[in-house]
Amino acid sequence: MTTHPASAPAARLRPYFATTGRILRQLRNDPRTIAMILVVPAVLMVLLYFIYADTPTPPSQPFTLFDRVGMSMLGILPFVVMFLITAIAMQRERSSGTLERLLTTPIAKLDLLAGYGSAFSLAAAAQAGVACLIAFGLLDLDSAGNPGWVVLIAVVDAVCGVALGLLASAFARTEFQAVQFMPVIVAPQLFLCGLLVPRGELPGWLEAISNVLPLSYAVDALNQVATHPTATGAMWRDLAVVAGFAVVALCLAAATLRRRTA
Template sequence: MSTVTSVRRTPSLRPYVATTSRILRQLRNDHRTVAMILVVPALLMTLLYFIYKDTPKNPLNPVSLFDRVGISMLGILPFIVMFLITAIAMQRERTSGTLERLLTTPLSKIDLLAGYGSAFSLAAAAQAAVACLVSFGLLGLNAAGSPGWVVLIAMVDAVCGVALGLLASAFARTEFQAVQFMPVVVAPQIFLCGLLVPRGELPGWLEAISNVMPMSYAVDALQQVSTYPEPTGAMWRDLAVVAGFAIVALCLGAATLRRRTP
């Protein structure tokens, strides 16, 4: 009897796999979203290349502006795109009633968010690979380290964007409100991540704020790859921090997931 009970209580991966498959099918059939995920970051990197193409090089700094800014953007752009798409997609599930119907089934909140996270993480991996392929292969972006490490960091940062998008959607009532979270969640991270001004040169209180933002660590990790030919301890530490942010955001998203849309 106890054996039967234990078998019945054994957690199943079927709801998680089914959710992941459903989201991937939806993405595959939504050609505009696929284009935004795969094409837009690559196009923006191309635009950035032409912006800096004829910029005179600083004789005191052999690294071109495109190389310095471009490698940071490979972490920033996937974060932005995946945050936006995930927040809107999750809110659409709420407003359409799909989320409410799903939560009346044996599907748990963790299965639901893990399925969303996995599906969009696969999309994020494809996005990072395409953006890096275009940047390094076609646009001539240079880094001391391997482009493979750049792809890994960009992918983890995009996954963090997915997790924060899922979390932000819990506090929005409409898709428009989900979009409104972008200037609140994303814009400050762009300003304080070290892209515009090195974080060490920020006022103390702004540097303290930047220290609790995941994009800061993603940019720091990418700068490590840009500077050093081999992975450094600082790179692994920064990457772990970004992954930690993603895990915490997913857990908070599960805790705040509402059964009914107000």
């Protein structure tokens, strides 16, 4: 049988693009999910601004408390929101039978999950862009570095949330079970990422745990942008670690995804 070299890659990527397009159309037709992705993080940033609006800045600190906390939240909020939406949406795909039907086709699991991941990652990029626009343009969030680096870190962190959401959905049987993974996967990262207490001041065993959590590196990368006028090697290293977590989570999700029969 003769195979045209130019058509082989296109045929290989067709299921991936078809899955990505289908999920994007579903998101476009779901106003509540769009509001959750685009509006909620921006509203929470505004709320955070008013919480710290009258908090005095210590003389020794170059940034206000809102600048410090708000910078970290630009990485935390996309991660949390995209994890929750992805886990629930994937479980909804399973409960509706769509995912089961797709798993009976020759499409590769990694291609299937890559399609889901790409669609939600595009939504995550829009979310990070809106949140950063509100923070820097409306709320005057101050940073020594370029806000563009903040957007990049927020997007990569949101993609990591998408990948972990896909992984969590592989172990959930209902949407409620998908939500139950929030305190298991997300809450420890919120406590140990350096938002509440600098990671260097944590007890040794908690610092060791924080060293293997992706959100810790996202917050560290954002802190690098907040305090340095140019991109640093530490920022790129932390960003690469977060991206590595996303790739590993996506591969694990593909390995654990299987068809379930009633």
